[in-house]
Amino acid sequence: MATQTLTTSANPELIADVRLGLTMPGQKELPSKYLYDDVGSKLFEVISVLPEYGLTRADERLLQQHSEDIVGRLTPPTTVAELGSGSGKKTRWLLEALSRHQNISYCPIEISRTALNMCKRELGDIEAVRILGFEREYLDGLMEVAARRRDGEQLLVLFLGSTIGNFEHPADVKFLRQIREALVAGDALLLGTDLEKPIRQLIDAYDDPLGVTAAFNLNLLARINRELDADFNLEQFEHVARFNQDVGSVEMHIRSRKKQTVTIPAADLSVTFAEAETIWTESSHKYSLPEISRIAGNAGFRCDAQWIDEEWPFAENLLIAE
Ligand code: AVI
DSSP, X not given: OOOOOXXXXXXXXXXXXXXXXXXXXXXXXXXXGGGOSHHHHHHHHHHTTOTTOOHHHHHHHHXXXXXXXXHHTSOSXXXXXXXXXXXXXXXXXXXXXXXXXXXXXXXXXXXXXXXXXXXXXXXXXXXXXXXXXEESOHHHHHHHHHHHOOTTOEEEEEEOTTGGGGSOTTHHHHXXXXXXXXXXXXXXXXXXXXXXXXXXXXXXXXXXXXXXXXXXXXXXXXXXXXXXXXXXXXXGEEEEEEEETTTTEEEEEEEESSOEEEEEGGGTEEEEEOTTOEXXXXXXXXXXXXXXXXXXXXXXXXXXXXXXXXXXXXXXXXXXXX
C-alpha cells in the first residue's frame, strides 16, 4: 500500500483555522490574513497599482499633500509607531515633515522580517529619523513601543491603507479600543479609511479585468495546497467579489464551480463543496464620515481633523486619545 508523507513543519495556527473555517455549518470561511504569504504580498503590490484600484494612490496622495498640516497638529516631541509598515513608501512624506521640526524615533511593527528590512532600506536615508523595527504582532509591538517612550513624549500611531476595513464590525472598534488602551490621553492615531463609493466602481476594484485580484484570492487555496498538502484543483474554483449592502462592505469569496471533495491531509480533513458554494475570504468595509467619528468615539478617541481625497473617496483621520 502506498504511504503518504505529511508535512510536519506546517503552521499549527493555519491548520486550526482551516479546520475551523471549512467545517463551519453554513458559510465556509478562511481568515483574510492568510492571503499574505510571499506570493500574496507580491500580488497585493500589483493590485495597489491597478488603474481600477484607487485606494493606495488616494492614501499616498493625501499623505503627500497634507503631511505638513498633519504634523502641525501634533505636540512634539513625538515618537511614531506604524502598524504594518509595508514598503514604507507613503510614510516617507510624514517622516520628512516631522523631521523638519524635530529628531524622531520611527518604530515600524510587522510580523514579516522581509517587510521590516524593506522598510528600513526605503526610509533609512532620512536624516533626524532613528528607525527601530519590531518584529511582532501589532498590539504586542505597540505595547512595547509605548512602554519604552520617554516622559512627555507624544506617541503617533499610523494605521494606514484602510486595513481597519478588513476587520469585520464590531472587531474594528474592538481593535481601535485595544490601540487606545496602549496609549495615554493626548496621543494620536492617524487612521486611513476607504469611503463609500458607487458599487460598480467597487466591484471593478475588487474584480479587475486583468485577474490580479482573482489570483490574489485563489492563491489562498494554492497556499493550502503548498503548506498543507491539499488537493484543491484551482481550475474548479473561481474568484467572486460582491457588495454586501447590509453591512456596507465588499466581500471576496471563492466559489466552487461544481460539487467536489477536497482533501487536506495535514489538517486531517476532507471537505465537500456543493456546486456554487463559496468560501468567504475577506471583507473590505467602506466607511461613511459619520461612521468614522462614531467608531472613533466608541473606542475612546475624538476626531481632530480629516483630509479627504476628491478623486477616490478616502479619508485620513487624525484621532486623539481622550
Ligand atoms: C489591505 N486591504 C486594505 C485591501 C482592501 O482593499 O481591503 C486588501 C485587498 N483585497 C482585495 N484587494 C485589496
